[in-house]
Amino acid sequence: MDRRRFKRRLRGFAVLAVLLALVVGGVIIAINYLNENQTLVRERCTAVVGPDSYELDPDQASNAALIAGLAVQRGLPPRAASIALATAVQESKLRNINYGDRDSVGLFQQRPSQDWGRAEQLMDPVYATNAFYDVLVEIEGYENLAVTDAAQQVQRSAFPEAYADHEAEARAFASALTGQSTGALNCVLRKPTAVGDPQQVLDQLTTAFGGLQTSVNDRAVQVQAQGSTGWAIAHWAVANAKALNIAGVEHGGLSWSREQAEWAVAETQSDKVRITLAGPEDVKE
Structure with missing residues (x-):
């Protein structure tokens, strides 16, 4: 190989080495930037059942965990938590809101005028959830009812069919949060x-x-x-x-x-x- 060709190849290798260093350096800078700038992380909590997964924001997942935890505390079957979660997703998107249709408030959008309790009580997620379960357990055979039917008998909603839209998501989170599945709920924070x-x-x-x-x-x-x-x-x-x-x-x-x-x-x-x-x-x- 003549000297001229050798120098050209040498310069080519040098250019490649510089480019590779720039790429590696850029990746390291990007990783450090992502680590230091946590606002770029999209926070989310995911429940996985088989091949399916469902996401909630962390504040929603926290409310879901309370609803499921109270079902466990009361000795209720996981189906009760599924029904309650499907209802709360539909009614409030699992957020404890202080407004709604007419005088509806809280996770389950319960109405003081319908004898659910005072507004300040219904804004307490523990009170609201227990109020929901108190009515649910009085429904004979609720464990075997479709989510739509069970939820409607508790809520008396104008749109009962909407509860069924959230059944799969509710079942996935209920399975994890009542402990029926292991390592099935993960949060990225x-x-x-x-x-x-x-x-x-x-x-x-x-x-x-x-x-x-x-x-x-x-x-x-x-x-x-x-x-x-x-x-x-x-x-x-x-x-x-x-x-x-x-x-x-x-x-x-x-x-x-x-x-x-x-x-x-x-x-x-x-x-x-x-x-x-x-x-x-x-x-x-």
């Missing part, structure tokens, strides 16, 4: 905005599930729970990770972390649900 408070987590857990055997160790809340109850609590914690500044959840040989945003095999096996709260090092500056 930005970095925490504050350090987690163990007492706040304990208070919210008690509201959703009633009395539990719990302990606090540093920044971790541990709950003694097995089977479907354990997974209901684990999924509840993921659904509330944004609101309660939760960094990670571990149960049944699986672990979820806010950083990885997925369930993976845990390093240890435990019959407890371990909820790890965000510390100063986790908080977005």
Whole structure:
């Protein structure tokens, strides 16, 4: 090979090396930019059942977790949670709104004028959800009714057929949030905005599930729970990770972390649900 050709090839390799360095550098800069600019992360919570998946915003998922948790606390079947979730999705999009048709308010758009309670009571998601279940359980054989029929007998809606539109989504979230499926609810979230408070987590857990055997160790809340109850609590914690500044959840040989945003095999096996709260090092500056 003559010297002229050799120099041309050498220059070509140099140009390629520079271009490759620029590409790699650009990728690294982009990754760092995404990590530092968390506002670009689209926050969402996903429930997966078989090949199907359904999404809610974190605030919606938190309300869904409360509705399902209260069903577990009351000893109701998962079908009750499915009916309640389908109803709340249709009525309020799972948001605790203070307005609606005529005097309707809250998650279920219940009306004070229809003897559901005072407006301020119906704006309490716990009161509103229990009021819904109080009527539902009085319906004979509601577990075997179509969602549309069961929801309509509770709500007396002008558009009863609309409840059926949300049945598959409600079933997916009910399955995860009542603990019938494992590692089935995942949330993609930005970095925490504050350090987690163990007492706040304990208070919210008690509201959703009633009395539990719990302990606090540093920044971790541990709950003694097995089977479907354990997974209901684990999924509840993921659904509330944004609101309660939760960094990670571990149960049944699986672990979820806010950083990885997925369930993976845990390093240890435990019959407890371990909820790890965000510390100063986790908080977005």
